[in-house]
Amino acid sequence: MLVQRIGNTPLVRLCHVLDGVVPASVEVWAKLEWFNPGGSVKDRAAWSIIRDAEQSGHLRPGMRLLDSSSGNTGIAYGMIAASRGHRITLCLPANANRERKKILRAYGVEVIETDPLEGSDGAIRKARALVAEHPDQYLYLDQYSNDANWRAHYETTGPEIWRDTGGRVTHWVSALGTSGTFMGTSRRLKEYDPRITCVSVQPDSPFHGLEGLKHMESAIVPRIYDATLADRDLGAPTEASIALMRRLAREEGLLVGVSAGAALWGAIEVARALDEGVVVTLFPDSGERYLSEEHLWP
Numbered sequence: 001m002l003v004q005r006i007g008n009t010p011l012v013r014l015c016h017v018l019d020g021v022v023p024a025s026v027e028v029w030a031k032l033e034w035f036n037p038g039g040s041v042k043d044r045a046a047w048s049i050i051r052d053a054e055q056s057g058h059l060r061p062g063m064r065l066l067d068s069s070s071g072n073t074g075i076a077y078g079m080i081a082a083s084r085g086h087r088i089t090l091c092l093p094a095n096a097n098r099e100r101k102k103i104l105r106a107y108g109v110e111v112i113e114t115d116p117l118e119g120s121d122g123a124i125r126k127a128r129a130l131v132a133e134h135p136d137q138y139l140y141l142d143q144y145s146n147d148a149n150w151r152a153h154y155e156t157t158g159p160e161i162w163r164d165t166g167g168r169v170t171h172w173v174s175a176l177g178t179s180g181t182f183m184g185t186s187r188r189l190k191e192y193d194p195r196i197t198c199v200s201v202q203p204d205s206p207f208h209g210l211e212g213l214k215h216m217e218s219a220i221v222p223r224i225y226d227a228t229l230a231d232r233d234l235g236a237p238t239e240a241s242i243a244l245m246r247r248l249a250r251e252e253g254l255l256v257g258v259s260a261g262a263a264l265w266g267a268i269e270v271a272r273a274l275d276e277g278v279v280v281t282l283f284p285d286s287g288e289r290y291l292s293e294e295h296l297w298p
């Protein structure tokens with residue numbers, strides 16, 4: 001089954017991008033989430049959410065699944081819905097890039113475009129309005145409030161990191177979108193060893209170019225987000241994150257999306273201040289999804 005291929009992504013040690021900044025005694029590892037069949041970390045949450053919907057009994061015949069997404073969750077939903085025989089409608093900011101819209105259509109997703117100026121919050125508001133108007137037609141998956149989102153990471157990402165570091169992980173650094181990745185993985189890692197430091201990374205300003213990430217102070221805050229779980233919270237600058245994204249391609253052979261640049265920025269901030277440690281971060285998707293964006297890849 002396709003969904004059985006979700007998870008168990010590679011964990012690789014970074015090398016050249018750390019030169020001269022991070023002490024050689026500090027290891028930095030990254031989990032490569034584009035190895036999931038739908039091409040991003042969101043396969044984990046989408047499968048957990050859809051599986052939950054299937055088992056809940058709320059998905060009656062003829063109903064459509066509904067959610068909002070800035071792209072990756074929608075693509076993951078599209079892939080899984082197609083393979084499970086569900087129909088799905090997705091609210092998406094109209095400025096989502098061409099690749100994303102084409103992939104969604106290829107999977108047969110019904111896409112409703114929302115005001116680009118309102119970003120992912122505009123898409124959330126549209127989905128809420130649709131389900132309020134047609135409660136019998138749609139099952140609203142609501143990735144921002146759905147506990148199955150963070151539980152996916154509690155059940156898979158956390159145990160994989162613990163296993164693949166042989167229990168040596170000392171720091172976990174992850175960027176915040178819905179916050180599912182950070183919440184679920186942090187809860188699990190702290191159960192394995194409460195001394196593990198968990199660091200969240202978000203854009204350093206409301207007007208940022210870090211697709212997939214949320215500036216919590218100025219956004220609709222996801223219900224699943226609990227700021228108290230983070231031992232530290234860092235604000236990643238857009239330009240520095242983009243620069244690191246480009247360096248990952250040239251210096252490590254890792255063609256990543258821009259949120260991975262932000263995650264690495266956070267991991268380096270943490271790692272540079274240590275004498276020793278095993279810092280783990282996660283790269284949510286591949287750079288191939290952003291190649292048409294001239295400001296990222298001139």
Ligand code: PMP
Nearest residue numbers: 072177178179180181212259284
């Ligand atoms: N990076 C990208 C590219 C994403 O699409 C997302 C999901 N919105 C994230 C990071 C953040 O993941 P999460 O929703 O689990 O916080």
